[in-house]
Amino acid sequence: MSEENAKNNNKPIVIRKKSSGHGGHHGGAWKVAYADFVTALMAFFLVMWLVSQSDEVKQSVEGYFQDPVGFMKSKGQGLYDGDSSPIKSKPGKSVLSQRLQTEREMLLNARENIKVAIDNIPELAGFKDNIDMEMTPEGLRIQLIEAGSGDGSVFFDLGSARLKSHTTLLLTAIASELGTLPNSIIIEGHTDSKPFSGTYGYSNWELSADRANSARKLMASSGLRPGQIVEIRGNADKRPRYPSDPEDPRNRRVVIVVLNEDVAEQYQTELAASE
Secondary structure (H helix, E strand, C coil): CHHHHHHHHCCCCCCCCCCCCCCCCCCCHHHHHHHHHHHHHHHHHHHHHHHCCCHHHHHHHHHHHHCHHHHHHHHCCCCECCCCCECCCCCCHHHHHHHHHHHHHHHHHHHHHHHHHHHCCHHHHHHHHHEEEEEECCEEEEEEECCCCCCCCCCECCCCCCECHHHHHHHHHHHHHHCCCCCCEEEEEECCCCCCCCHHHCCHHHHHHHHHHHHHHHHHCCCCCCCCEEEEEECCCCCCCCCCCCCCHHHCEEEEEEECHHHHHHHHHHHHHHC
């Protein structure tokens, strides 16, 4: 037995190691690299998408990441408002500001051209103080103030909507300039609060509306584009120029409002909604 054991002890010992599989292509490292590549590609396209969006969309995305919970409560889901309607693309702030500035310069230029035209009409030399032109949030506002010496009438016959001869010259000059603009126009008639009682109940309401309409008819035939006048208004004494003194004769006036684009769009929207 001892000899047999000795022989067995002298046999070489062979250790076989099982080769583990590499899963092909050197293991799973390629999966990690591929995932990194896909993530980077997704981030790239996300950045490209954001760059091409309007300022409103960018602000919505920024608001979501700053306060996701608050944003979701106020805006609904994702980049949609509470009724799930997609955000409407609007002009960027710089584009909008440039458009507003261009329009303002155009109206200011029209105002200067009207002043020059008035200076060149001798018949209007004594009425320049009764013509007021100013820029307002609505646009360009031209006021013909019916207050003067004598019987107080300047642009219309006393108690009438009949235009005086120099008023025809004035409105023609104004219409010739405004007709070159794309802007819509509203014409308003105003009176003071002194009671006016004409025949058959003719009152300040009718007088203010008729004077606005007289101006409309003259200007429509003297240079304005068809459809450029969108409304005439007879306000009587309800919108005085001098609220602290409603009987002041300077409250009697005809006002020509040249609307800027934003106000005109809002007006058309309200008009369509009322129909």
